[in-house]
Amino acid sequence: MAANNGGDKGTRNLVIVMVSFIVVVGVVFSLISNRSSTTAAIPASVSADDGYGIVLNPDTKPTIDVYVDYQCPACRAFEIINGGYLNEVIAQNKAKVVFHPMTFIGPESILAANAAACAADENEFMAMNLALFQDQSAEENSGKWQGDALLNIGKSIGINSAKFETCIKDGSYVNWTGNVATATAKADVNGTPTIFVNGKELDRSKENNEYGDPVKFRAALAAGGVK
C-alpha cells in the first residue's frame, strides 16, 4: 500500500467533494437547459400547442406530424420518395401538416432548422425544406452550412428580403429549436424521420415500411383521412 499519512485523507475528501460538485452542477445544468424556454422567439407559423412545430394549413383535418433532422440521410431519402406527394397534400389543403425540425445530430441541424423557420416567415417553408435536403452534406456537421451557405440556399429559392438575412445571421430562432427538441422528447420520438397521421405513427417494420414506399405512404395517409 502507498504510504499512509494525514494529507491523503484530506485529498480524498477534497476529491469526493469536487466530484459531487461536478455531478450536481452538471445535472442541474442539463435539466434546466433541456426545459422549454418561454422567452424564445418563435416564427409566426409556429404553435406551442402543436409541439412548437411549423404549422401549414392550421384549420384543416386530419393532422400529419413530420419529425425530421435536416442532417439525417433517411430523412433526405424520405423527402425524395414522398416529399412530392406531401407537397401536393399541403398545396391542395388536404391536411394540416406540422413540421418538427429536430436537432439531435448537432450544431448544423440547429442552423438548418433556424433557416427553415426564417423561410417559414417568408411563406417559403416547403421550398426551403426541399432545398435543405437537396444540399445535405454526406458528413454530419461538416461545416457546409456555416457562414453564408444557408443564406445562399434561401437566395437560390428566391428569398431576398433583408429580414430573412438578419434572421439567418442572428440565428433568430436558434432558441426555438430547443423548444422543438423538448416537445419532441415529450412526444416520445426516438428516430427520424417519424410521421404521425392523427397521432398514429407510420409503420417502420421491414415487412410494411410506410416510409420507404410511395404507394404505402399514400395508403397510410388515406387511411388517416387524407382524401
Place this chain on the structure above:
Amino acid sequence: MGDKFKVAQPWLTLFARLILGGVLLAAGALKIGNLQKSAMAVRAYELLPVSLANFLGYTLPWVEIGVGLLLITGALVRISGLIGAVTMLAFIIAIGQAWARGLSIDCGCFGGGGAIDPEDTKYLSEIIRDIGLLILGIYLYLYPKGRFSLDK
C-alpha cells in the same frame, strides 16, 4: 484463495478500478455533448415512462462521469463499485428486453442511440461487455482496497 491472491488482489482492484472507471468516464463524457440524443437513447428502450426516460437521459451521463472519476482516483471505491455494478445490471436487463422484444435500437452506451436498422443491432456483444464490467463492479465491492488509491 492462497497467498498468491493476497498479493494479486490489490493490483486486480487497481485494474478493475481503471477499466470500469475509465469506461464509465468515457461513456458519460461522450454523452454530455448531446443530451437530446442521450434522452432519445433511453426512450428508445421503451421501458420507462417518457418523462422518467428523459430525466435519466439528461442526468445519467453526469452520474457515470462522477462514478468514473471516483473509481479512477480510488475514492469511495466500495460504493462506486456497487453503483457501477448496479448500473451495468440495469443496462444488461434493458438491452436484453429490447433484444427479446425485437426492438431495433443502438444501446446508446457511448453516445449515439435510438432506433437503427435491424441488421445493425449488436445486442450480444453489448451484453457480454456489460457482464464483464458487472463482474469488475462486484469485485470492487468485495475487494475495494487496492494500489494507488485515495481510500485507506
